Amino acid sequence: MFVTKAMTRDVITINKNTNILQAKEIMAENTIRHLPVVDSENRIVGILTDRDIRSAMPSILLDDYEYKKAGEKLTELLAKDIMSTSPITVSPACTIQDAILLYQKTRHGAFPVVEADGKLIGIVSVQDMLDETTKVMGIGEPGTLLCIIVKERVGELKKIVDIITEENMSIGSVLVSQCWAEGKRAVFPYLFSKNVVPVKRKLKEAGFTLIEPSQWYLDNPLEHG
Numbered sequence: 405m406f407v408t409k410a411m412t413r414d415v416i417t418i419n420k421n422t423n424i425l426q427a428k429e430i431m432a433e434n435t436i437r438h439l440p441v442v443d444s445e446n447r448i449v450g451i452l453t454d455r456d457i458r459s460a461m462p463s464i465l466l467d468d469y470e471y472k473k474a475g476e477k478l479t480e481l482l483a484k485d486i487m488s489t490s491p492i493t494v495s496p497a498c499t500i501q502d503a504i505l506l507y508q509k510t511r512h513g514a515f516p517v518v519e520a521d522g523k524l525i526g527i528v529s530v531q532d533m534l535d536e537t538t539k540v541m542g543i544g545e546p547g548t549l550l551c552i553i554v555k556e557r558v559g560e561l562k563k564i565v566d567i568i569t570e571e572n573m574s575i576g577s578v579l580v581s582q583c584w585a586e587g588k589r590a591v592f593p594y595l596f597s598k599n600v601v602p603v604k605r606k607l608k609e610a611g612f613t614l615i616e617p618s619q620w621y622l623d624n625p626l627e628h629g
Contacts, residue, residue: 405500410536411517411526417442420449420484427483428457438514440524441487447522450487453513460486493518496525500533507533542576548600552591553583553613564591567610571603592617 417440418427427439431454441450460481494503494515503515507530514529538544554560561580568575576594583590595603604614 405536405540406496407494407498407500407503407515407517407528407533408496408526410500410532411528412532413526415440415516415524415527417446417524418452418483419443420482420487422483423479424452424457424460424481424483424486425478427452428454431457438527438529439483440491440516440527441483442524446524448491448493448516448518448524450483450489451491451516452483452487456486456488491516494528495520500528500536503528504533504537540577542594542596545576545596546598547576547594547596548598549592549594549617550600550604550607551615551617552593552607553585553615554589554591556587556589560589561591563610564593564607564612567606568593568595568603571606573597573600573603 416430416434416436418430420441420443422441431437431439437454439452440448441452443449460478492506492510492512492515494506494517496517496519498517506512506515514527516524517526517528518524552564554564561578565575565578574596576596578594579592581590581592607614
């Protein structure tokens with residue numbers, strides 16, 4: 405699943421000589437918080453964020469005279485004066501999973517998507533990533549998430565899928581996570597059904613331990629199985 409699947413292709417951009425007040429207005433009109441700054445060949449040279457603009461605004465702690473003078477300077481302030489000149493970008497070959505990890509590391513809310521020659525072809529935001537992940541996992545549709553504790557050995561996942569299939573239930577997605585218990589894993593199948601009592605019963609009969617997904621957390625482990 406690549407970022408090209410989730411990114412916005414019609415990117416709103418500015419050039420380095422755009423006044424920041426104009427940039428602020430563009431953000432407000434389009435409900436965006438990131439403006440890639442490009443040259444005449446659509447190569448990215450920087451990025452301007454709403455945070456950059458807020459930082460450039462005069463402080464309310466200034467007296468009237470100082471506030472007025474600072475405001476006048478804003479009319480001369482350009483994107484190139486406050487933009488980030490080394491924006492963190494991703495390539496079209498970057499996966500959404502990699503982009504999410506990059507967000508966790510940098511806390512940047514969006515990443516320009518650029519080709520090898522530096523040309524901008526899109527921008528992917530955290531919200532874009534979440535929307536696409538939700539769509540792929542199927543959790544946007546009504547259903548039920550199960551949490552099953554399994555032994556870490558070959559064939560356990562197949563047993564779970566077989567039991568679910570025998571009950572004629574469709575699986576939206578299956579995630580596997582580490583478990584606090586040594587030699588075990590937690591499997592999270594999302595089923596397109598609200599009536600999961602029969603499949604839960606069969607899973608327990610097969611020797612699996614089920615817990616409520618809301619109970620699943622690693623920092624304060626529960627004693628199960």
